[in-house]
Amino acid sequence: MTDTIRTLNKLLKEKGVSDNTEITRYKGKYHLLHICKNGVPVPLIISKDITKIKDHIEIYCTA
Numbered sequence: 001m002t003d004t005i006r007t008l009n010k011l012l013k014e015k016g017v018s019d020n021t022e023i024t025r026y027k028g029k030y031h032l033l034h035i036c037k038n039g040v041p042v043p044l045i046i047s048k049d050i051t052k053i054k055d056h057i058e059i060y061c062t063a
Contacts, residue, residue: 011054011057022041
């Protein structure tokens with residue numbers, strides 16, 4: 001299965017962390033962002049390879 005931003009956002013939702021975490025693509029790089037209570041995005045990981053983002057989600061993102 002090909003990983004896309006949409007499939008990884010579904011994975012975040014399944015893990016229960018989609019309310020304060022999101023994935024974006026900017027200038028050819030994928031960004032996994034934590035959204036703070038005041039609305040400021042903090043990058044957790046930045047990579048050109050979306051599979052590295054998926055691996056990070058599977059290892060570290062738990063509710």
